Amino acid sequence: MKSIGKNMWIWLVLLFLYAPILILMFYSFTDSTMIGSVRGFSLENYKTLFTTEELIQMILGTLLLAIGVACLSTVLGTAGAIGSFYSRKRTRTCIELANQIPVVNADVVTGFSVCILMIAIFHIKKDTYIPLVIGQTALCVPFVYLSVLPRLRQMDQQIYEAALDLGCTPAKALFRVIIPQIVPGITSGFMTAITLSLDDYFVATYTKPATFDTISTYVVNATKGSQTQIKTALWALSTIIFLVVVIFVVAANRVKAEDHSK
Amino acid sequence: MKYAFSRKQLAIPYAIFLVLFVILPLLVVIFYAFTDGEGHVSFHNFLAFFASSKTVGTLLYSIVIAVTTTLICLLIAYPTAYVLAKTNIRSGDALLLLFVLPMWINFTLRITALKEILTLLEGNLAMHPFLNTIVGMVYDFLPFMILPLYNALVKLDDSYMEAAQDLGASRRHVFLKVVLPLSVPGIVSGVTMVLLPAMTNYVVLDMVYNSTYIMGSLIGSYFSSYDWHNGSVISIILLIIIGVSTLLSNRYTQGEENGRVGNLR
Numbered sequence: 001m002k003s004i005g006k007n008m009w010i011w012l013v014l015l016f017l018y019a020p021i022l023i024l025m026f027y028s029f030t031d032s033t034m035i036g037s038v039r040g041f042s043l044e045n046y047k048t049l050f051t052t053e054e055l056i057q058m059i060l061g062t063l064l065l066a067i068g069v070a071c072l073s074t075v076l077g078t079a080g081a082i083g084s085f086y087s088r089k090r091t092r093t094c095i096e097l098a099n100q101i102p103v104v105n106a107d108v109v110t111g112f113s114v115c116i117l118m119i120a121i122f123h124i125k126k127d128t129y130i131p132l133v134i135g136q137t138a139l140c141v142p143f144v145y146l147s148v149l150p151r152l153r154q155m156d157q158q159i160y161e162a163a164l165d166l167g168c169t170p171a172k173a174l175f176r177v178i179i180p181q182i183v184p185g186i187t188s189g190f191m192t193a194i195t196l197s198l199d200d201y202f203v204a205t206y207t208k209p210a211t212f213d214t215i216s217t218y219v220v221n222a223t224k225g226s227q228t229q230i231k232t233a234l235w236a237l238s239t240i241i242f243l244v245v246v247i248f249v250v251a252a253n254r255v256k257a258e259d260h261s262k
Numbered sequence: 263m264k265y266a267f268s269r270k271q272l273a274i275p276y277a278i279f280l281v282l283f284v285i286l287p288l289l290v291v292i293f294y295a296f297t298d299g300e301g302h303v304s305f306h307n308f309l310a311f312f313a314s315s316k317t318v319g320t321l322l323y324s325i326v327i328a329v330t331t332t333l334i335c336l337l338i339a340y341p342t343a344y345v346l347a348k349t350n351i352r353s354g355d356a357l358l359l360l361f362v363l364p365m366w367i368n369f370t371l372r373i374t375a376l377k378e379i380l381t382l383l384e385g386n387l388a389m390h391p392f393l394n395t396i397v398g399m400v401y402d403f404l405p406f407m408i409l410p411l412y413n414a415l416v417k418l419d420d421s422y423m424e425a426a427q428d429l430g431a432s433r434r435h436v437f438l439k440v441v442l443p444l445s446v447p448g449i450v451s452g453v454t455m456v457l458l459p460a461m462t463n464y465v466v467l468d469m470v471y472n473s474t475y476i477m478g479s480l481i482g483s484y485f486s487s488y489d490w491h492n493g494s495v496i497s498i499i500l501l502i503i504i505g506v507s508t509l510l511s512n513r514y515t516q517g518e519e520n521g522r523v524g525n526l527r
Binding site for chain 2: 006008010013014016017018019020021023024034035036076077079080082083084085086087091094095098099100101102104105106107108109110112113114116117120121134135137138142145161169170172174178189195198199201202206211215216219220224232234238241242245246248249250253
C-alpha cells in the first residue's frame with residue numbers, strides 16, 4: 001500500500017521533469033508547427049537544422065567555445081590547485097576564498113562585472129571574443145579547481161619525494177607522478193567546465209560579440225521572434241542534445257561503476 | 263642564477279587570473295556603484311534604489327518568486343530524495359541519475375519545451391504570468407534541489423531511526439526529531455542552489471512572457487541602456503544578499519561540495 005504511493009510520487013515527478021522534453025521530441029519528427037496538432041511524420045526539422053547556415057554556425061560556435069573555455073579552465077585550474085595545495089596555508093586560504101566567489105555569485109553579476117571591466121578598464125572590444133572567453137573561464141575554473149583538490153588530498157605524498165630522491169627533476173616528477181594520480185579529478189573538472197559553458201546564458205549575453213550566438217542566447221532570441229521554421233528546427237536540436245546527454249551520462253556512469261568495482 | 267622549479271609556482275597564473283578577472287571586476291562594480299557620472303563619490307544611486315517604489319517593488323517581487331520557488335522545490339524534492347535514498351543502494355543511484363539528468367541539458371531548451379506544454383494547456387501564457395514563472399523556475403531548478411538532499415539523506419544511518427522507534431518514538435517524531443535535523447545540511451545547500459538563481463534568472467520570466475522585473479532583469483535593462491552605475495548598484499545589492507546567505511549556509515554545510523553541476527558520487 002505504502003509503496004504504491006511512493007511509486008506514484010516518483011512517477012509523477014519524473015513525468016513533470018520529462019513530459020515536456022519527450023513531447024517536444026515526438027513533435028520534432030512531425031510537420032506540426034505547434035504541439036497538440038498531430039500531422040504527418042516528417043524529418044523537415046532535421047533538414048532545416050543541418051542545412052541552415054545560421055544554425056550550423058551557432059551550434060559549432062557554441063561547441064568550439066565550450067571546448068576552448070574548458071581546455072583553458074582545466075590547465076589554469078589544475079595548475080592552480082596543485083600550486084595552492086603545496087603553498088603556505090595563508091596563500092591557499094586566499095586562493096580558496098577568491099575561488100569561491102564565482103561559485104556562489106549570480107551569473108548575471110559575473111557577466112556584468114567582467115563586461116564593464118573589459119570595456120571600461122581594459123578597453124578590450126567584445127568583437128575580439130576575449131571578454132567572452134575570459135568571462136566563461138572565470139565561471140568555469142573554480143569548478144575545475146574544486147574537483148582537482150580532493151584528488152591531491154587523497155594522493156600518497158611520499159611517491160613524489162621518492163621520485164626526487166631517485167634523481168627525478170621536480171618538473172618531470174610533476175608530470176610523471178602527480179598528474180597521473182589526479183587524472184580523474186582533471187577529467188571531471190573538464191566535463192564540468194564543458195557543461196557550464198554549454199549551459200551558460202548570462203555571462204555569454206553580456207560579453208559576446210554582437211554577431212556571435214551561443215545555443216542559449218540564440219534560443220532566447222528565437223523564442224522572442226516568430227519564425228516557426230527556426231522554432232521547430234530547435235525542437236530537433238533539443239532532441240539531439242537530449243539523446244547525446246543520455247548517452248554520455250549512461251556511459252560515464254558505466255565507467256564510474258567499473259572503477260568502483262575494481 | 264639558475265631557475266628552480268617548484269610546485270608552489272604553479273599557483274601564480276591562477277592567482278593572477280583570480281585577481282584580474284574575479285576580484286578586479288567586483289572592485290570595478292563597487293567603484294561604479296558609489297560614484298556618479300563625473301567620478302565623484304556618491305551614495306545617490308543607492309538612495310535612489312531604496313527611494314523608488316519601482317525598484318523596491320522589484321526586489322520584493324524577486325524575493326517572493328525566489329521563496330515560492332524554493333519552497334515548492336523543497337516540498338517536491340524532499341519526499342523524492344527520501345524515497346530514492348531509502349530504496350536499495352544500487353537502484354537508488356541509478357534512479358537518482360534520472361532525476362538529475364536534466365541538469366546537463368541546456369536550460370533555455372528545457373524551458374522552451376515547458377513553454378510549449380504550458381501554451382497547449384493554458385492557451386494564452388500571458389494570462390498567468392506568476393504561476394507560469396513559478397512552474398518554469400521549479401522545472402528548471404528541481405534537479406539542483408534533489409541532488410544535495412539525496413546526498414544528505416543517503417548518508418543517514420537507518421539504525422538511528424530504528425533506535426528512535428525502539429525507544430517509543432512515533433513515525434512522525436522519528437521524522438521530526440531524527441531525519442529532519444540530520445538532513446539540514448542537504449536542505450541548506452539545496453536552498454542556496456535554488457534561492458539565489460531564482461532571484462536573478464530572468465530568462466525564465468522572459469520566456470513565459472512575464473513582463474514584471476526581478477533583480478536580474480534590472481541588471482539586464484540597465485546594461486542595455488549603458489547605465490553602469492545603477493547596474494552596479496543592483497550587483498552590489500545582490501552580492502550582499504549572496505554574501506550573507508553564503509555565510510549563513512556555511513555554518514550548516516561545512517565540507518559539503520557545491521552541487522551546481524551534477525557531481526555524482
